[in-house]
Amino acid sequence: MILFVPGDRPDRIARAQAAGADAVVIDLEDSVAPANKPAAREAAVRAVESAQVLPIGVRVNALTTPDGIRDLAALLDGPAGSPDFVVLPKVESAAEARLCAQVLGGRDWPGELVCGIESGAGLEHAAEIAAADPHVVALGFGGADLAAALDAEPTWEPMLPARARLIWAASAAGIRALDMPCFDLDSATVLAEECRRARALGFTGKFAIHPKQVDGVRQAFTPTARQVADAHAVLRAAEGGGVVRFRGSMVDAAQVRRARLVVERAGGGA
Numbered sequence: 001m002i003l004f005v006p007g008d009r010p011d012r013i014a015r016a017q018a019a020g021a022d023a024v025v026i027d028l029e030d031s032v033a034p035a036n037k038p039a040a041r042e043a044a045v046r047a048v049e050s051a052q053v054l055p056i057g058v059r060v061n062a063l064t065t066p067d068g069i070r071d072l073a074a075l076l077d078g079p080a081g082s083p084d085f086v087v088l089p090k091v092e093s094a095a096e097a098r099l100c101a102q103v104l105g106g107r108d109w110p111g112e113l114v115c116g117i118e119s120g121a122g123l124e125h126a127a128e129i130a131a132a133d134p135h136v137v138a139l140g141f142g143g144a145d146l147a148a149a150l151d152a153e154p155t156w157e158p159m160l161p162a163r164a165r166l167i168w169a170a171s172a173a174g175i176r177a178l179d180m181p182c183f184d185l186d187s188a189t190v191l192a193e194e195c196r197r198a199r200a201l202g203f204t205g206k207f208a209i210h211p212k213q214v215d216g217v218r219q220a221f222t223p224t225a226r227q228v229a230d231a232h233a234v235l236r237a238a239e240g241g242g243v244v245r246f247r248g249s250m251v252d253a254a255q256v257r258r259a260r261l262v263v264e265r266a267g268g269g270a
Contacts, residue, residue, distance in 0.1 A: 001021050001022045001023075001205060001206075001208060001214060001217050001218050001221070002021065002022065002023050002024075002025055002057070002178070002205070002207055002208065003016045003019060003021035003023070003024050003025065003207075003208045003209070003210075003211065003213075003214060004024075004025045004027050004031065004059070004181070004207060004208070004209050005024055005025065005026055005027065006027055006031040006032055006040070007026045007027050007028045007031070007032050007036075007037075007040030007041070007043055007044050007058075008032050008033070008036040008037075008039055008040040008043065010043040010046070010047060013026065013047055015211055016211060017054050018211075019211035019212075019214045020214050020215070020218070021054070021208065021211075021214050022054075022055070023054065023055040023056070023057055023084070023085070024054060024055075024056055024057070025056075025057040025058065025059050025087055026040075026043070026044045026047055026048075026056065026057070026058050026059070027059045028040050028041060028044060028058060028059060028060055028061055028067070028071050029059050029060065029061050029062070029089050030089075034067075037061075037067055037070075041070065041071060041074045042074070044058050044071075044074070044075070044083075045074055045075065045078040048075070048078060048082075048083045049078060055084040055085065056083050056084055057083050057084055057085040057086060057087055057114070058071070058075060058083045058086055058087070059086075059087035059088075059089060059116075060072060060075075060086060060087070060088060060089070061089070062088075062089050062090040063088060063091075063096050063099065063100055064090075064096070072100070072103055072104070075104070076103070076104070082104050082105065082109060082111050083111060084111055084112070085111050085112040085113065085114060085137070086100065086104065086111060086112075086113055086114070087114045087116060087140065088100050088113060088114065088115050088116060089116040089118060089142065090116060090118045090119060090122065090142070090145065091115040091116055091117065091118075091122055091129050092119055092121040092122045092125060093121075093125055093128070093129070094125065094128040094129050094131070094132035094133075095132075096129075097113060097115050097129050097132035097133055097136050098132050098133050100113060101113055101132075101133045101135040101136070104135075109135065111135065112135055112136075112137040112138075113133065113135040113136045113137065114136075114137065114138045114139070114140050114178070115129050115130070115132075115136055115138070115139055115140065116139075116140045116142045117129070117139055117140065117141060117142060117146070117166050118142030118144075118145035118146050118149070119145065119146060119149045120146075120149055120150060122142075122146075123146065123162055123165055123166065126139060126165060126166055126169035126170075127168075127169040127172055127173070129169070130169045130170050130172065130173035130175055131172070131173040136173075136175060137175050137176060138170070138175055138176035138177065138178050138204075138205075139166055139169060139170045139175065139176075139177055139178070140178045140180075140207065141162075141163060141166050141177070141178065141179050141180045141203075142180060143159050143162070143163075143179075143180035144180065144183075146159070146162055147159060150162075156194075156197060160201075163179070163198075163201060163203075164201065164202075167201060167202040167203060171202065176204040176205060177202065177203050177204055177205075178203065178204065178205045178206060178207055179194070179195075179198040179203040179205070179206040179207070180206075180207060181206065181207040181208055181209040181213070182194045182195075182206070182208075182209075182213060183209070185209075185210050185212070185213075188216055191213055191216045191217070192216055192220065194206070195216065195217055195220030195221065196220060198220075199220055199221055203221075204221070204265075205217070205221055206220070206221065221265070222265065222266065223262045223263075223265050223266045227262055227266075228262060228263060228266045230259075230262075231258075231259040231260075231262035231263050231266075232259075232263065233246070234246060234251055234255060234256065234259040235256065235259050235260065235263070237251060238251055238255075238256045238259075
C-alpha cells in the first residue's frame, strides 16, 4: 500500500510513515507547484538520506521535462544515492522506462520502478512498458490524466476499458497493477467501493493520498481470514492433482492457482 506525500510538505512524511503504509512516495510532480519544485527536490533527497525502515520512493516529474531530468540528477547526486523505488509518471514508451533504469544505475541499481500510464500513447504501449526492464515492478493507472487526454469522464464506467487493458499488460509481464487513488477524502464508503471494484477487476493494489485511506486500502486488498482458510482447504483438497470435487464445485488447476495467490497475498506462502 503506497501513500503519496507532497514533496514540498516534508512535515507530512513522518505522519505518512506512522499511518502504517507499506511505503511512502515523496511526490515531486502534480502535487507540487512549479515554484516549489526546487525546495521539494531538496526535501526528497534529505528524506531518502534519512530513511531507516519504511521504503521510501520518489515520484519524479516526467522524463520528457526539464524538471524530470533535474529530479533524477538530484537523486543521483544525493549523499545516500537513489531511493528504494521511483515512480515515473506519464510513461509513453518502453525506451523511457529503460532510460530511467539505466540512468539510476542499470543492473547495479537495487531499486524498483513503477511506471505511470496516463495517456493514450502510454496505454497503447503498456505491454511493452511493463516488460521494458527487470526493474519495472508495477504499472500505475493514472486515471485522472488519462481521462483528460481521452476527453472522457474520470468515473468508473468510462475508464473501465483502460483499467482492464493496463491489468492485462501488467499480468502478461508478471508485474503488479496499481489503481489510481480515490480523490474523495471524506467518504470511507466511496473508498471501499473503489477498492472493491479495483480488486475484483484484477488490480493488486491502490495508491493512497491521505493517511486515513491507508487502513481502507489495506483491508480491501488483504484476504480475509475466511478467504485464507478456504484457500488452504482448496489446496489440501487438490494435493493429489487433477480435477477434484470440493464443497459441491469442481476445482481444477485454475482454482488451485487462485487459491495460491490468496495465500501469497495474505503473506503465508504457498
